Structure formats: C-alpha cells, structure tokens
Amino acid sequence: xxxxxxxxxxxxxxxxxxxxxxxxxxxxxxxxxxxxxxxxxxxxxxxxxxxxxxxxxxxxxxxxxxxxxxxxxxxxxxxxxxxxxxxxxxxxxxxxxxxxxxxxxxxxxxxxxxxxxxxxxxxxxxxxxxxxxxxxxxxxxxxxxxxxxxxxxxxxxxxxxxxxxxxxxxxxxxxxxxxxxxxxxxxxxxxxxxxxxxxxxxxxxxxxxxxxxxxxxxxxxxxxxxxxxxxxxxxxxxxxxxxxxxxxxxxxxxxxxxxxxxxxxxxxxxxxxxxxxxxxxxxxxxxxxxxxxxxxxxxxxxxxxxxxxxxxxxxxxxxxxxxxxxxxxxxxxxxxxxxxxxxxxxxxxxxxxxxxxxxxxxxxxxxxxxxxxxxxxxxxxxxxxxxxxxxxxxxxxxxxxxxxxxxxxxxxxxxxxxxxxxxxxxxxxxxxxxxxxxxxxxxxxxxxxxxxxxxxxxxxxxxxxxxxxxxxxxxxxxxxxxxxxxxxxxxxxxxxxxxxxxxxxxxxxxxxxxxxxxxxxxxxxx
Amino acid sequence: xxxxxxxxxxxxxxxxxxxxxxxxxxxxxxxxxxxxxxxxxxxxxxxxxxxxxxxxxxxxxxxxxxxxxxxxxxxxxxxxxxxxxxxxxxxxxxxxxxxxxxxxxxxxxxxxxxxxxxxxxxxxxxxxxxxxxxxxxxxxxxxxxxxxxxxxxxxxxxxxxxxxxxxxxxxxxxxxxxxxxxxxxxxxxxxxxxxxxxxxxxxxxxxxxxxxxxxxxxxxxxxxxxxxxxxxxxxxxxxxxxxxxxxxxxxxxxxxxxxxxxxxxxxxxxxx
Numbered sequence: 001x002x003x004x005x006x007x008x009x010x011x012x013x014x015x016x017x018x019x020x021x022x023x024x025x026x027x028x029x030x031x032x033x034x035x036x037x038x039x040x041x042x043x044x045x046x047x048x049x050x051x052x053x054x055x056x057x058x059x060x061x062x063x064x065x066x067x068x069x070x071x072x073x074x075x076x077x078x079x080x081x082x083x084x085x086x087x088x089x090x091x092x093x094x095x096x097x098x099x100x101x102x103x104x105x106x107x108x109x110x111x112x113x114x115x116x117x118x119x120x121x122x123x124x125x126x127x128x129x130x131x132x133x134x135x136x137x138x139x140x141x142x143x144x145x146x147x148x149x150x151x152x153x154x155x156x157x158x159x160x161x162x163x164x165x166x167x168x169x170x171x172x173x174x175x176x177x178x179x180x181x182x183x184x185x186x187x188x189x190x191x192x193x194x195x196x197x198x199x200x201x202x203x204x205x206x207x208x209x210x211x212x213x214x215x216x217x218x219x220x221x222x223x224x225x226x227x228x229x230x231x232x233x234x235x236x237x238x239x240x241x242x243x244x245x246x247x248x249x250x251x252x253x254x255x256x257x258x259x260x261x262x263x264x265x266x267x268x269x270x271x272x273x274x275x276x277x278x279x280x281x282x283x284x285x286x287x288x289x290x291x292x293x294x295x296x297x298x299x300x301x302x303x304x305x306x307x308x309x310x311x312x313x314x315x316x317x318x319x320x321x322x323x324x325x326x327x328x329x330x331x332x333x334x335x336x337x338x339x340x341x342x343x344x345x346x347x348x349x350x351x352x353x354x355x356x357x358x359x360x361x362x363x364x365x366x367x368x369x370x371x372x373x374x375x376x377x378x379x380x381x382x383x384x385x386x387x388x389x390x391x392x393x394x395x396x397x398x399x400x401x402x403x404x405x406x407x408x409x410x411x412x413x414x415x416x417x418x419x420x421x422x423x424x425x426x427x428x429x430x431x432x433x434x435x436x437x438x439x440x441x442x443x444x445x446x447x448x449x450x451x452x453x454x455x456x457x458x459x460x461x462x463x464x465x466x467x468x469x470x471x472x473x474x475x476x477x478x479x480x481x482x483x484x485x486x487x488x489x490x491x492x493x494x495x496x497x498x499x500x501x502x503x504x505x506x507x508x509x510x511x512x513x514x515x516x517x518x519x520x521x522x523x524x525x526x
Numbered sequence: 527x528x529x530x531x532x533x534x535x536x537x538x539x540x541x542x543x544x545x546x547x548x549x550x551x552x553x554x555x556x557x558x559x560x561x562x563x564x565x566x567x568x569x570x571x572x573x574x575x576x577x578x579x580x581x582x583x584x585x586x587x588x589x590x591x592x593x594x595x596x597x598x599x600x601x602x603x604x605x606x607x608x609x610x611x612x613x614x615x616x617x618x619x620x621x622x623x624x625x626x627x628x629x630x631x632x633x634x635x636x637x638x639x640x641x642x643x644x645x646x647x648x649x650x651x652x653x654x655x656x657x658x659x660x661x662x663x664x665x666x667x668x669x670x671x672x673x674x675x676x677x678x679x680x681x682x683x684x685x686x687x688x689x690x691x692x693x694x695x696x697x698x699x700x701x702x703x704x705x706x707x708x709x710x711x712x713x714x715x716x717x718x719x720x721x722x723x724x725x726x727x728x729x730x731x732x733x734x735x736x737x738x739x740x741x742x743x744x745x746x747x748x749x750x751x752x753x754x755x756x757x758x759x760x761x762x763x764x765x766x767x768x769x770x771x772x773x774x775x776x777x778x779x780x781x782x783x784x785x786x787x788x789x790x791x792x793x794x795x796x797x798x
Binding site (some may be wrong): 124279319321331345346348349350351352353355359361362363364365373374377378427 | 664694695698699702704705712716748
C-alpha cells in the first residue's frame, strides 16, 4: 500500500445550506490514490455537486461545511477553508459556453488556465496546450478552437478542455459532468482518451456524473450517492453484475439496451402520408441527389447522427422554418414552400416540439400557462375544459403535484423537459418532433423521460420525428431510421435491420457507442 | 428582478432599491399633504424679514421677497413632482410601448425605427426638450420633457423585447404555430410586470432633471406656479450671502432624483 501515493483523503465531509433541511452532503468520506479513478454517481441534487464545489474551491459563501480534506502529502485541513493543495488539481467542467468568458476565444482562455496552473508564461503554456491537443487522438487542430465559446461546438470544446486538463500535468483531475451533453459516440471516444491519458500521466481521477456511461467505461471504483449519503462503493464490474444494493441495481437495470428482436410495434405503413419530402438537399451541391422520404400518419422515423450531421437542418427545412437549397416538402397534402408565413404558421399548429434545449420554454411563464398556451392560442375553449386537459397532461408526465403558479425559470432541467411533453400532449399534434430528449439529464431522469415519451407515443396517434445520436432512444421511439453524417444520408431502413447488419462504418460506430461493456445484453424490460 | 437577469440580486442592491422606494413614498406623502404641512400658502410674501437666516420661526429661512423657504420648497416640490409624473407617463407611453411594438415589426421597419431612436437617444435629452419647447410653447414643458426622455426608454424596451423575440423559446413557439400577436401580448405583459417599476423610476429621475433644468433656464414653469428649478433660479442672485434660499430647494431636488435613481436599481451597466 505504501508505495502508491495517496492523492486525496476526504473525511466526514458535510455540506449544508443555511436554513436547516437535510444536508446536501452528509459525512462523506473518500480516499483516492494516484492513478486511481473514482466515479461518483448520483442524481441531480444527490450531493455530488456539493462535493465538486468544495474540492474545486468554489463553494458558495453560504455553504456550511464541516469535515477535513487532505491533499497529497499535506496535512488534513478543515474543508471549510479554501484548499491550498500541495498537488496540482485540474478541473474538467461541462463543455458549455457557460464555462467560458463569452467574448474571448476558447483557445486563449484555455492557454491562460494552463499558464496560471503551471506558473509559466503564456507562450510556453500555449505550446503545452498545442502539444497536448496533438497527443490526443482524434482531437481537433488548435486553430479550430480559436473561436468564441458560443460558436464552438460542444465536442470540440470538450476536446479543448480535456487537452487543457492534461497539459497541466495534474495529480488529480476533477471532472464535473464533463461529457454529459455530448452524443454517445463522442463520449465513448473522449472517455477512452481520458483513460489513456490517465494511464500515461498517472493522475487520480474523480468523475462526478449522473450518467452510467462513464461508470461503465472508465471502470475503477464507483461510489453511488443518494441524498448526500453513500449508498454503495465498489468495483464498477461488481456493481454492474447485479450483486449490489437495491438502489444500484435499479440504476443499472434501467440502462437501455438495444434489442435485436423484431419490433412488435405499430406498422409503419398505415394511414395516409403526413409528410412527404422530395429531393431535399441540405447543402447546395447542384447535383440532384437530395433526400426523399415519406412519413405516414402515426408512423415514426428517427434521424440518427452526431451533432452537426444535418439532422436538425432537415427538420427545420421540413417544417418550413428554413428554406433548403433544393427540394419540396408536402405536409398534410400541402406544399409548404408555396405557403405564406401565416398559412404555414397555421399548419404548424399541429406540430409539437420536445427538445433537449433548456431554453425552449419561456422562463417567465408559469407552469400552467405554458401548458395552456397551445390550447388557448389555437382553440377558443372554455376555461374549465382547458383546465381539464391541462390537469390530464400534467398527470401523465408526473408534474401534477407541482404548484402551477411557479415560473418555468424556477424549475429544474428534468421538470422543464417533462413540461415540454405536457405542452405537446395538450396540442394533440399530428407530428411530434423529439430532438435529443434525454440530453443533459442524469440516468434516473432519463429513465423516467423515456417512459413518459413511450407513453406519449402509445397514447396518441401522432407521427414522430426523432432527432437523436443515441440508437437506444431511436429504437424506443421509432421503427425506421435514417443515419446522417456530414449533412449526408448514409443509411436508412428499419432500425432492427440496421442494428443487425449496419452497412456503413459510421453506423456501426454509433451502435457500438451505446453498447456498454460488462453489461448483459438483455432485451429491455417492458 | 428583471426577466433576463434571473439571478437573485445581491442583498445590497435590493436594500438600496428599498431605500429608494421608501424615499419616493415619503416624498409622495409630503407632496399630497403639502398644503397642510407647509406653514404658509404658496407664494405668500412678506411673512418675515427679507433674506432672514434659518431660525425656529422659519426653519429654512426666508427669501428675497420674505417668503418662507420651507413652505415654498414643499409647494415647489409638489409642482415638480406633478409635472414630472406627467412627463414620465409620456416618456413611458411613447418610448416603452412603441419600443415593444417596434421590436415586433417586420425586421427592416423595426431596425430603421430603432436606428432613428438610437440617434435621438444619443443627443442630450435637455437639448431635445429645449427644441420641443421652442417648437411648441412652454405650457407644454412636461410633454416636451417626456418626449425628450422617450428615446432612451424606447431603445431599452426595444432591445429587451427584441432579445425575447430572437430567443430560443420564441422560435419554438413560432414553430408550433403560435401567432405573433400572442407572442407580442405575452411579451408586453411580462415586460410590464417585470420592469414597469424600474422603468417608471428611471423615467422619473430623467424627466425631473430635464424639467428642473429647463425651468432654471426660464423655459419651464411659469409663475405663480413655481417649481424647484425656478426657485433656484430666483435665488441665485442672493446665493453668495444668503445660501438658504437656493440650497434647500436644491437639496429637495437632489433627494427626489436620488430616490428615483435608487428605486430604479442603479442599472447603468445594462445600457445597450
């Protein structure tokens, strides 16, 4: 034991908010050796946020903190004091524009971080960062990072942040939901690179997450926490095998798995065509090789691909929100391109959106108003009828117990997501566009969200257009799929067929990304 | 709390706002009861010796015509507040309402209006007010002050509403076929609810400054209705040897403007 360097020792760490209530983190103890990785797994609000806050040294001033933390060979200090660690700690935040100053290029900001952590001049820090980026296999060129945070796509940003952390030659890397919002394929690649860098540099890794993918892919120890307390701590493989605490078991059971069995589902070919797309081009190539497809009433189609692969452009073009360079879209037997804005807007009343974007709802509106709006805007219904529909919809998504006069801004990401579904339900849409519905949610919320969406699909006769990078989501909500890469259609067909024999290497990559190692490939429990 | 900045305001800022609103409340009481609070009726001269220093009988002293400065300040304050309220109503109605609507106009029209108003907002409001008074008559000074303060209100409101229009949630609402009129109504209601108090307090401060300056220059209030600006102007000849006749009205003016600014939340950084 004595030959491995102890990096972190947390003893009895308790974090509480003023004003009583249960503490966010309750007597949490953890040790971490060099080269070891620990995944702290818990839902939003389970206390992992508090842990990262305290370790990262940016605790709120109002936090009441007790317990001690010992970094490296230093002595144990009260956790409430700002850590003055004798070791180098690199912080790996979420790849979101919020992690950056908005007006300065990302590369410059990362360089500054490296320079400050290493105490070196900017030029040499920039060189370190460049070398780190080059070392990471598959990382973008440094020049690509030299744009403002808002314009950088999250995957590139994640690469940059990872390179920045590695360039600091840290003793401890503190990853805070580092890859939560990315597609499964990107997550898989980045986690593999992170693991390789850990082996090379020998740093200890503390990875706080709500998703199971890091736990399954990084291996090492997993600490499951719930309501501030450790439920279970153990080897990742053991927890996955099912010999675990009941809570952990439910967690792992809920992991979606791809099923190769024939879908019992709704026949794709029923009813009249709802949406017909002829020769739609996403990029102006001049050649006539656009996308042609048809979506019948009540059918459902998944557009699978990574961020920036053209799925969203296709949806926008299909709904007449943006005009595609070439092609024709017929929605409900009307050509969208020849309609005026007002008429197109009338047609779109029968379209509902459920997206993974948290700003899709007006933050100023109340919960009830948000659900009522489609009803009130489109139909002149009496109040009590509206209230009845609203109640029914909120019950189905599990928000009925919330105070309806709360504003949307006060809701969490999961509640907002469910509220979007409720808003879609009352609109009784002909077409529901579901766009990365699980993005950024923790594993627990994802499970419920999946159920809510499958329930929505089962109960309503809407056609579904599912935009996702995750084949498990595609399979849960759709029968057919089109796979996109670089704004081109690479493969299409029934999802079961695609899963059995993917024709394109890109498709197999996407499928592998959601096939987690060490987990039995059971069909999903229905 | 404004709609865009949803983070809770720091304690100090909300405390200052509270101070501002309490001050405005006290001033409102003083203005409504000015006829009872003031020892002498408005414009009553020869109540004591000319230019008497502050004493127990005349706490603020007397002016050149032997008027009680305390009574005159109270009456002047009420005239100033009355005219400023009228002017801010004009500023808010013209600037705020039109700004919100302009943000929803077709893009080219809205942008042109915004650019024109931006130019006006860049001109010192005092000059605009003098221009408006010159074009009309000085009876309309409150109207002119309101119009002069309107461009700034227009620009602020326009930019806030335009940001809402460009926001993701508005786009999703449009994609679900929710009509532009519904969205405009929604924005107006929330804008009004979230920012009316701030906008009103800020407009009050702005027009008070304009109105008083205009009066001081002699283009504003006409005797016998004397507002604070006119009082300061009248007392300026005697200021060097009888400071009280000018200083107390000026103090009242400073307190009024300061309270309005504090109530508006000192949001200078928010400028477009």
